[in-house]
Amino acid sequence: MTAFTGDLFDGRSSQAHPVSAALDAGRLHITGEGIALxxxxxxxxxxxxxxxxxxxxxxxxxxxxxxxxxxxxAALSRATATNRPERWARHLESRLGYALIALVVSVLVMxxxxxxxxxxxxxxxxxxxxAGLERNIGEESLMLMDKFSLSPSRxxxxxxxxxxxxxxxQCGKQACPPHTLLFRNSALFGxxxxxxxxxxxxxxxxxxxxAHNDAEILAVIAHELGHVxxxxxxxxxxxxxxxxxxxxxxxxxxxxxxxLAAGLPSLLLQNGYSRDMEREAxxxxxxxxxxxxxxxxxxxxxxxxxxxxxxxxxxxxDSHPGTQQRIKPFLASHHCA
Ligand SMILES: [Zn+2]
Numbered sequence: 001m002t003a004f005t006g007d008l009f010d011g012r013s014s015q016a017h018p019v020s021a022a023l024d025a026g027r028l029h030i031t032g033e034g035i036a037l038x039x040x041x042x043x044x045x046x047x048x049x050x051x052x053x054x055x056x057x058x059x060x061x062x063x064x065x066x067x068x069x070x071x072x073x074a075a076l077s078r079a080t081a082t083n084r085p086e087r088w089a090r091h092l093e094s095r096l097g098y099a100l101i102a103l104v105v106s107v108l109v110m111x112x113x114x115x116x117x118x119x120x121x122x123x124x125x126x127x128x129x130x131a132g133l134e135r136n137i138g139e140e141s142l143m144l145m146d147k148f149s150l151s152p153s154r155x156x157x158x159x160x161x162x163x164x165x166x167x168x169x170q171c172g173k174q175a176c177p178p179h180t181l182l183f184r185n186s187a188l189f190g191x192x193x194x195x196x197x198x199x200x201x202x203x204x205x206x207x208x209x210x211a212h213n214d215a216e217i218l219a220v221i222a223h224e225l226g227h228v229x230x231x232x233x234x235x236x237x238x239x240x241x242x243x244x245x246x247x248x249x250x251x252x253x254x255x256x257x258x259x260l261a262a263g264l265p266s267l268l269l270q271n272g273y274s275r276d277m278e279r280e281a282x283x284x285x286x287x288x289x290x291x292x293x294x295x296x297x298x299x300x301x302x303x304x305x306x307x308x309x310x311x312x313x314x315x316x317x318d319s320h321p322g323t324q325q326r327i328k329p330f331l332a333s334h335h336c337a
Contacts, residue, residue, distance in 0.1 A: 005021070006021060006067030006069070026041055026156045027039065037059075044058065056068055122236075134197045135197070147203075149186055153187065154185050167181055180199060181203065189206075190206045191306055192206070212302075222289055230280050286330060295334050299330045304327060
């Protein structure tokens with residue numbers, strides 16, 4: 001028998017009547033001064049206690065029984081709600097252990113969402129987004145970079161055109177993704193190259209200066225074309241926004257989405273690409289160079305030189321998956337028909 005004490009409210013006044021309650025033979029008995037009530041269990045409803053507050057038993061005719069004896073109320077709830085769906089919820093709510101498990105599961109789901117869900121969603125979105133939108137993002141990024149971190153190239157126009165012509169010639173021999181080649185000077189980014197959403201490939205003057213021959217420059221451009229082909233920068237962009245949206249959902253801080261969108265250009269310029277993306281771009285460059293009959297070791301040569309020359313981590317080409325490991329296939333392979 002479950003017995004407990006509480007306050008009875010008659011549903012008409014706010015007057016509390018101290019009572020004793022007992023669950024006996026499938027009925028709830030409530031007794032107090034001048035009070036003797038008996039209710040079949042199907043006429044009462046136990047509301048789950050909120051936090052440490054008292055629980056409420058709803059009785060017929062708007063009457064309520066309030067009690068702080070949560071253990072007794074839980075027993076009463078189990079007795080009344082045998083076949084009701086909310087029974088499970090109450091059962092779970094009443095146990096701290098389940099609450100902790102739920103918390104851990106929530107955190108894991110959130111982590112998995114950020115670690116795997118966002119990149120997967122970004123990859124899917126990158127391949128379904130209209131090309132116009134991708135171009136807009138690329139143009140926006142280039143505009144911001146031209147404003148803050150890039151300046152017009154100091155290379156002679158004839159030199160720029162000669163390199164562009166070589167690329168056109170190679171892309172006439174094999175399928176290159178749609179792209180636009182641009183040269184820019186940048187004190188901030190030094191010897192560098194980057195692929196923007198929409199296919200714009202930017203090569204810095206310092207990279208052209210660092211190269212010992214045009215084959216090395218083409219090798220770097222081929223790597224960037226790999227990023228273009230797989231839409232890596234768009235995926236990166238969407239990932240940063242996707243993660244932001246998830247964080248906003250958790251924190252309710254809408255400002256951070258705007259911050260992330262504004263931070264895009266720097267995201268593209270820092271080590272934003274994952275190792276998998278770099279490997280994909282490398283694989284594309286290797287195949288491209290073999291088709292173009294350019295010895296792949298040229299990529300290894302300039303990558304090694306970039307690695308030595310960069311003291312900070314702001315180059316796209318050096319994104320730490322171990323330069324030595326990355327250049328190995330380029331040293332081993334040369335298949336020219
Ligand atoms: Zn890269």
